[in-house]
Structure formats: structure tokens, C-alpha cells
Amino acid sequence: MATGRTHRPATRSRGIPEATVARLPLYLRALTALSERSVPTVSSEELAAAAGVNSAKLRKDFSYLGSYGTRGVGYDVEYLVYQISRELGLTQDWPVVIVGIGNLGAALANYGGFASRGFRVAALIDADPAMTGKPVAGLPVRHTDDLESIIRDNGVSIGVIATPAGAAQQVCDRLVAAGVTSILNFAPTVLSVPDGVDVRKVDLSIELQILAFHEQRKAGEEPGRPAAPAGPVAAAARPAAAPAAPTAPTTSATGSAAAVTAATAGGRKGPEGDVPAVMPA
Amino acid sequence: MATGRTHRPATRSRGIPEATVARLPLYLRALTALSERSVPTVSSEELAAAAGVNSAKLRKDFSYLGSYGTRGVGYDVEYLVYQISRELGLTQDWPVVIVGIGNLGAALANYGGFASRGFRVAALIDADPAMTGKPVAGLPVRHTDDLESIIRDNGVSIGVIATPAGAAQQVCDRLVAAGVTSILNFAPTVLSVPDGVDVRKVDLSIELQILAFHEQRKAGEEPGRPAAPAGPVAAAARPAAAPAAPTAPTTSATGSAAAVTAATAGGRKGPEGDVPAVMPA
DNA sequence: TTGTGTGAAATCATTCACAGCG
DNA sequence: CGCTGTGAATGATTTCACACAA
Structure with missing residues (x-):
């Protein structure tokens, strides 16, 4: 934050992490689907799979809201739908x-x-x-x-x-x-x-640019494949040809596509998320 | 990034943090605007303001790409546009x-x-x-x-x-x-x-739900104001009335709107960002 | 003198791993 | 016995603060 006020530790408690808030709607959607199928209870494992996160994260997230589960059993779907809705302010219109x-x-x-x-x-x-x-x-x-x-x-x-x-x-x-x-x-x-x-x-446009970044990296790996099956059509520089640096700076990072190698090779991503592109401010 | 496989420290170097990648398009847009106005150079302070982040973050972000600035002067706009475009893979079609x-x-x-x-x-x-x-x-x-x-x-x-x-x-x-x-x-x-x-x-829908969460909190503060000028119309519970807990759990966090108080009062957020809602996976 | 580039510190988030409740 | 709830460990990101290059 903008140094705004160096607030105290957020009053202790009642402080749900933003990352958790951002996931609550995800859980809510998964729970709503379960509710419509009249599923009475879910385990953190099942719900996490449905929401696309891992179960440890989900349990930690829920722990900020309170203890709404039953050990050895799981969570009551209806009850949890209500609690999350309330927390998000969706019981209001x-x-x-x-x-x-x-x-x-x-x-x-x-x-x-x-x-x-x-x-x-x-x-x-x-x-x-x-x-x-x-x-x-x-x-x-x-x-x-x-x-x-x-x-x-x-x-x-x-x-x-x-x-x-x-x-x-x-x-x-x-x-x-x-x-x-x-x-x-x-x-x-x-x-x-x-x-x-x-x-x-x-x-x-930002979302696409982030995808393009990762897409670009994929091109520089693939140890034993016959080259990417699909890819960008033209590799020509677009507006002007690379402007020269003001005073020929270090330019240590030449980074052609082939330099990447290990970064995205092999088992790239599991179902876990990382950083988003929609932000406040 | 997706961490995929508990990879080693991301091969050291060539590893641009996801959070940084997500901001590059922001910088690029601000730079493009400057470029169209034929501005030759910018300081990290100016560019950061235009992109809506703080300058320390921007400089750190750029440091992952290389040393493209000139100390005491700032960054060459055209050159930086090119470097970021290339890094994002936008010099391809x-x-x-x-x-x-x-x-x-x-x-x-x-x-x-x-x-x-x-x-x-x-x-x-x-x-x-x-x-x-x-x-x-x-x-x-x-x-x-x-x-x-x-x-x-x-x-x-x-x-x-x-x-x-x-x-x-x-x-x-x-x-x-x-x-x-x-x-x-x-x-x-x-x-x-x-x-x-x-x-x-x-x-x-998720974006709106996150806004609603913060909006809800605002209702519970405002020390000396005549009550919120605008707000949710009905406070009635929506689908069913609060389902009872499976076995009456702790429910320590009753959290009515009035319980919040300090969380969003005063200078809440500056132009700085926190957590987004668009995510991979 | 100005503003970049960057180690080091502080903060925030995720993951681990396990005690303990039903 | 299974699964939640959570401290503690790890990892990522942000912020600080300042040496140093132009």
C-alpha cells in the first residue's frame, strides 16, 4: 500500500488475507455446484479438487473464517455456502x-x-x-x-x-x-x-501478453521433440528494428529463445496457481 | 510460476518472477503512451506513477531484465519498449x-x-x-x-x-x-x-465478489460520518435463512457489519496493489 | 547531484506435517 | 481411523536504504 498510514498489524484477527479472499468465490462456486447435486458434505480434498487448488491451502483459507468443518468427516456443504456468502457480503443485494x-x-x-x-x-x-x-x-x-x-x-x-x-x-x-x-x-x-x-x-490484453510470455518460453525447450507443433507465424521484429541502447548498456541478458531450457521443460505445472494479472489500484 | 516439480531455484538467472511478468504489460502500456508523446526518457518515479505501482518495485522488476537504465538520468523510452516487448514475446506475431x-x-x-x-x-x-x-x-x-x-x-x-x-x-x-x-x-x-x-x-463474477467483500467492510467503519451515502439495498438473507451448523460449531466470528471498525478506516489503500483474482490453472 | 541497481530486511503466502477431535 | 485445524518451515514478493555510475 502507498505507505498510506503504516497501519497497525490490521487489528489482529478479523484480517483475512487478500489471497484468501480472492479464492473464496472459487470455493463458493464449487460448493454451489455440490449443493445443486444435493451433496451433503465434502472433504477438503474433494472440494479443493473441484476448485482447482490444493487441500492444504483450502484448509488454511477456511481456518481464517473459523472452524466450520467436522474432523474425520468434512464440511457441511449448505452451511459452508452460507458462511462464505456471508463473509463475502453476498447475503446482501x-x-x-x-x-x-x-x-x-x-x-x-x-x-x-x-x-x-x-x-x-x-x-x-x-x-x-x-x-x-x-x-x-x-x-x-x-x-x-x-x-x-x-x-x-x-x-x-x-x-x-x-x-x-x-x-x-x-x-x-x-x-x-x-x-x-x-x-x-x-x-x-x-x-x-x-x-x-x-x-x-x-x-x-494483459492476460494475453502473460500467456505469450510463457508460450515463448515453451519454444526454447522440448529436448527431443520434432519442434513445436504450433507457434507464432512470423518472427520478424515488429515496429522498428531493435533500437540501439542509449549508450550501449551491459546487455548481459541476450536471452534468445533457446536460452531457456530447463525453466518450463519436463513436468511444467500442476493444478496449482501462481500470480494473477487483475489487480487493485 | 507453476513450480511444476519442486524444480531447483529456477535455474538461477533467466528466472523472472511471475509477479514481475504480470506487471510488464503494465509498464509496456505506460511506455507506449510516452512513446506516442515522443517523450525520450523517464525516471522510475515517473514511469511507476503512470503504471500505478511504486518506483522501488519497478526498479526491482527491471533489474530482472537487465540494466536498461542510465544512472542519474532514467530509462530510454523506445529502448525499454523494445526490451519489454521482446521479453514478453510480442516481437512475434x-x-x-x-x-x-x-x-x-x-x-x-x-x-x-x-x-x-x-x-x-x-x-x-x-x-x-x-x-x-x-x-x-x-x-x-x-x-x-x-x-x-x-x-x-x-x-x-x-x-x-x-x-x-x-x-x-x-x-x-x-x-x-x-x-x-x-x-x-x-x-x-x-x-x-x-x-x-x-x-x-x-x-x-469473481471480481465483483471481491469488491463486495471490501465494500461490506467499509460499512462497518466511518467514525464520524452520517452513515454510508450509498450501499446495499436489502440486508435480507438470500436463499435460505442461515442453515444451522452441523453440530453447532464454535462460530466465534459473528462478524456483523459493525464489527469491523479499524480494518478499512482512515487511509485505507493507496495506489498500491495487493492480490488479484485472475489466476493460472 | 541525481536516479539506477541491488543486497538485506520485512512482509506475505504456500506448504509441510502432525496433534487431536469426532 | 480419517480428516480438520494449525504451528512451524519454506518460499515468494515487496520494501528499504544506500552504494555507485553517469
Whole structure:
């Protein structure tokens, strides 16, 4: 954090690690599926497999919430669904607005996963007058002029920004001024917000770039294979040919594709996760 | 990274931490913006601000790539753009396919951020025969029957899954069998893939749930404010009323909204990030 | 003098491994 | 006896703080 205040040790207890919070929705989804199949109890091993994590991590995560399991037996599915829902704040109904009803905004409006949890799309907002009134996902698109009143009338505290990058900060400012304190940003920009406002960012292009990084490494390994079955088409440098270093720096790390070797070879990844690409701020 | 096999210390060197890899695209975007404004050099402080991280982190990140800066001056923008692009594998051209051309798939197809980096949408694929041949974002939608030949003919190694959850695993299996080794999954399911295949997951509903968690906490603080200006509408429990615990467990953590207090009060978070919600596997 | 590059320290997260409850 | 809950060990990431190059 921004040195913000060097807060004390987070008041001891009641402090659930962010990494754990980020996994709770995963567990919740797996549990919901079990619940629908009327499965009464699960072991940490089973649930972990369904959620795609390992059981030690899952048990540790749950230990932050309390002792909701039964030793020698496992966890009561219904009970755990409720506890996690409550912890995440999903026993409340959260009205959200989506600003920017282009392709992505429309997709979000139609996305079923919102309503199935505690989220309700209170309004769709777009700056284009031609869009105003048009029904999208059963809701008439409202004009940006009404943004403030929509926020206040519906008690909205969560906003989703799906506008072009250029409009995002301005929309963000208006949302915040009107009372929104959590923002999910799909626009490829860094938003600046006052203290107390949370921003999470989803960036499709970033996700692909991270995949490309790992993909690139795979090309430089494969000890005894006939060369990669698929791969990038052209290896030509793209915009300009490698600009020369300002003053010919060390450049110790030449790192051609063949230099990698061991990093990703052999049994690369198990079902475990590492670092993500969606982040606050 | 996926640690795969308790590998040794990642071969020493050539091992860029995952957390760093995940931030490189961020730096790249900020640098690209500077480049377009013809800014010749930046300091770590300036670039860090533009990317939304702190400068110590940025310098440490860059130190894994090599020494590309000039002490007392800063970094050459063009040179750094090139170095990061190369490190991420963006000096190559990556053909991708998008499977599932619903609202989201269409939004992705139209998303400009792909082409602007090294990504090229090689094909759009959908299982609905009614969609076949329809132009979306300037490309005719192809039928799922042709998936394998499309992958092979175009040398595709990265696939994007935007199908309903029920179809995702099957699509994934076919992509992998055809040679795809990196998958970006938008379907709300845990995909299982063989070793050597990377999966990244983007889940909109999970992002909102994480925001809701933090939003909920904010309600329980605000020392001297007139109560939150906006918030959840109904506080009623949602599906069933709190299921009783199997055998009445400890339930020490009652955690009503008012119990939080200090956690988010005061200067909560600065522009610094914590934990994300998009993860591999 | 300025701002990079980096060891060392501090923090956070994951994994291990096992005591002990049902 | 099986499986949870959790201290302790390990590993990864962030932050500090400062030597040193330009």
C-alpha cells in the first residue's frame, strides 16, 4: 500500500488475507455446484479438487473464517455456502451500474453470473444519445446525464466501467463523486481515485501478453521433440528494428529463445496457481 | 510460476518472477503512451506513477531484465519498449482463435487491444450453425467442426474460450489436442489440462465478489460520518435463512457489519496493489 | 547531484506435517 | 481411523536504504 498510514498489524484477527479472499468465490462456486447435486458434505480434498487448488491451502483459507468443518468427516456443504456468502457480503443485494454499453458493456449486462450471486444490474449508462432508451438485456439504456441521480436513487456503491480508455477517468470521477466506492475497470487505463475507493482492473490484453510470455518460453525447450507443433507465424521484429541502447548498456541478458531450457521443460505445472494479472489500484 | 516439480531455484538467472511478468504489460502500456508523446526518457518515479505501482518495485522488476537504465538520468523510452516487448514475446506475431461468439466473444473479437500488441485473431469459432459465415468484427464465423484444421493451418498456439460453462472443457480438450498450449478462459469453470498447457482464467463474477467483500467492510467503519451515502439495498438473507451448523460449531466470528471498525478506516489503500483474482490453472 | 541497481530486511503466502477431535 | 485445524518451515514478493555510475 502507498505507505498510506503504516497501519497497525490490521487489528489482529478479523484480517483475512487478500489471497484468501480472492479464492473464496472459487470455493463458493464449487460448493454451489455440490449443493445443486444435493451433496451433503465434502472433504477438503474433494472440494479443493473441484476448485482447482490444493487441500492444504483450502484448509488454511477456511481456518481464517473459523472452524466450520467436522474432523474425520468434512464440511457441511449448505452451511459452508452460507458462511462464505456471508463473509463475502453476498447475503446482501448489491446494485451495480454498468457504464459504457458497447460490445463489452452489453456482454456484461447479459452475463448471468451477476444475478446468480448477490448482484443486480440497476442501470446501464452510455454517453451516446442514440443508445438512450434502447433495451439491452431487458433494461433501457440511460444517458450519462442521469448518472448521478441513478447512483443516488438506487443506492449504488459498485460501478463497472466498460467505456473506451479516454472516457474512463472522467466516468470514474463522476461515479466516485456520486458515492460509488468500488469500481471494476475494464478500460485499459490506470484510474486514480481517492482513498477509500477500491478499484479492480480487468485487462484482456494483459492476460494475453502473460500467456505469450510463457508460450515463448515453451519454444526454447522440448529436448527431443520434432519442434513445436504450433507457434507464432512470423518472427520478424515488429515496429522498428531493435533500437540501439542509449549508450550501449551491459546487455548481459541476450536471452534468445533457446536460452531457456530447463525453466518450463519436463513436468511444467500442476493444478496449482501462481500470480494473477487483475489487480487493485 | 507453476513450480511444476519442486524444480531447483529456477535455474538461477533467466528466472523472472511471475509477479514481475504480470506487471510488464503494465509498464509496456505506460511506455507506449510516452512513446506516442515522443517523450525520450523517464525516471522510475515517473514511469511507476503512470503504471500505478511504486518506483522501488519497478526498479526491482527491471533489474530482472537487465540494466536498461542510465544512472542519474532514467530509462530510454523506445529502448525499454523494445526490451519489454521482446521479453514478453510480442516481437512475434501470435495468431489466436476465439471460441464461442456470443456477446462476450463478439466483444473480444472487436477489442482493439489485441491487434495493437502482437496478437492477431486468426478465426472466430462457434458451435451454432446459424452463426456460421456471419461476419463479426470483419471475420466470418467458422463452425466448430473446423476447429482442428483452423488451429493447424494457422499455427495457432493460443486459444480464447468464451463459451458457456458447460461447453468449456470439451472445447478446451479439442484445442489442446489440436496443438494449443495456452488458453485464456472466460467460462466460469475450472479447466483441467495436461502438463505443459497454461490456463489463465478471467471471471467477472469473481471480481465483483471481491469488491463486495471490501465494500461490506467499509460499512462497518466511518467514525464520524452520517452513515454510508450509498450501499446495499436489502440486508435480507438470500436463499435460505442461515442453515444451522452441523453440530453447532464454535462460530466465534459473528462478524456483523459493525464489527469491523479499524480494518478499512482512515487511509485505507493507496495506489498500491495487493492480490488479484485472475489466476493460472 | 541525481536516479539506477541491488543486497538485506520485512512482509506475505504456500506448504509441510502432525496433534487431536469426532 | 480419517480428516480438520494449525504451528512451524519454506518460499515468494515487496520494501528499504544506500552504494555507485553517469
